[in-house]
Amino acid sequence: MPTITQGDLFTATLEVLEHPPLGVPALDAGPREAVVRLAGQKSLVRILDGAEGHDLDLALPGGYRHRHGKLRLTAHRLTRDVLAIKAGERRIALLRLRDRAVGMPDFDPEGNHHPALRPTRPLRMRRGRTLGRTSPWETLRLAAEVALPIVVQGVILRRPLGVRLAAMARADQRANRLLARLRERHDGGPLLVRIPLRGWAVIPLTGDDVRRTLHGAEFTPANREKQGALGHFELDAVLITRDPELRAQRRAFNEEVLRPDRIAEAVRTKVADEVATLPTRGVISWPEFHAAHWRIARRVVLGDSARDDEQLTLLLDRLRGDANWSYLVARRTDARGAFQRRLEAHLSRAEEDSLAGVLAQTRADPAVHPEGQAPQWLFAYDAAGIAAWRALALLAGQEGPNDAERLRAALLESLRRWPTTLAILRDTTAPTTWRGVTVPAGSMVAVVTSFIDQVPFSDGPARCPGEGLVMLTATRVLEEILREREVRVIGKPPLLDHFRLRFTVRPRER
Ligand code: HEM
Incomplete structure (x- = not known):
């Protein structure tokens, strides 16, 4: 328990001891999260009811009586951090103070004229006093060295120039160095960063904090910026579904359809066909590999008839380009409509041996909107191509059996070193406390994947359900390339910059 100072906000738990017909809705149910303003003899309590909060306006301790309906409540201090709330002589609740609250919405002095609402000193954190709270200079450096390179590269669709600049500036190494320094300075973090117009952002820097973020029920994957981004082309995707029940249904549906065993044989054939279109002698560069990989993705997701529908990929790329700007740019209805129509035409064929076929055979509640899940599958396949291409650079010129285990290891190493999801x-969804400091519901938590390199497929309830399919497809791509060819990287491998990565190939000697 930190030192209690006048005027400060504290988080607290309100334990209701009995449930008389109180007439105070905020006191009707079990333990409640609360915020307390301690101000000399008079303090105030806000019960947090969802995101809005519900002020009890209870003056503490004792002396001041609060009228709420017919009920008269008083409060009395029992110990340094426990207060009893009484209705008449009956003790009806205990209020246990916990930690100093940072970033919680303060009591609104405009809407309430209670004397205790006037803080005895401004509610400002003293710089450097609170662990994790970044100074303005640190915040600026995080913006320039961590956030900016991520935005410049393109979160949803990589931009060649942005990736090139990030690679030339060694952006990921710089970001990691800064985060390592801040982790040391803030004793393990997490970092609490105030973002103008957005509120608080939490950056977890340890395995424990990342695990908590990815597993905890109080964190939704349907984050605001992600909804803004993916809303450009996949409004019904599980990843941006906020409602927990609907999310669970959509999640189960995705898991069922994406089970790799359902189309494993077909994936092998489709990959083999398309890799056979790449040269066995000369040079292979990204544009031709990328085009071949998109043919694989369209065939696996939508069926062989979609193989040559490059227009579909172009439309999706246009929407993904907008998605890089999240909700800062308006949604296009023309490209979206055209993409949707083409996609639906492919899905309606429900071709056997494709995800479209499996989708059609998988039962789902209409609310799930099964077809609405497919754009994510197509879009996410792009990352599998990037990961495979970089893994090829790790394997190029190396001796060794190109068996599944080695190829898998190369892929995982590629994803570990150069994650394709730049930030998770x-x-x-509720106030969360990080080492004694509480941030309000609606705050952003950002896992920087270049720094936390153990979660390329995320973890917890939103862990990538396509992982098995990705590993199957990408190991087959590598195997097919290497079976026929000896491969060498041209020049020094610019590995972060997959656009410029090129290989010489020649037929493998047997
Ligand atoms: C290299 C390839 C891929 C990587 C590294 C990857 C990684 C990830 C990560 C990190 C997430 C969590 C994102 C977040 O929490 O914001 C995710 C979610 C997801 N991925 Fe993948 N993914 C890949 C490919 C795929 C493919 C090919 C599919 C489908 C065919 C797929 C389907 C999904 C779905 C449906 C979700 C949302 C899960 C949920 O919200 O519960 N992914 N992926």
């Missing part, structure tokens, strides 16, 4: 975002 969550929003808090």
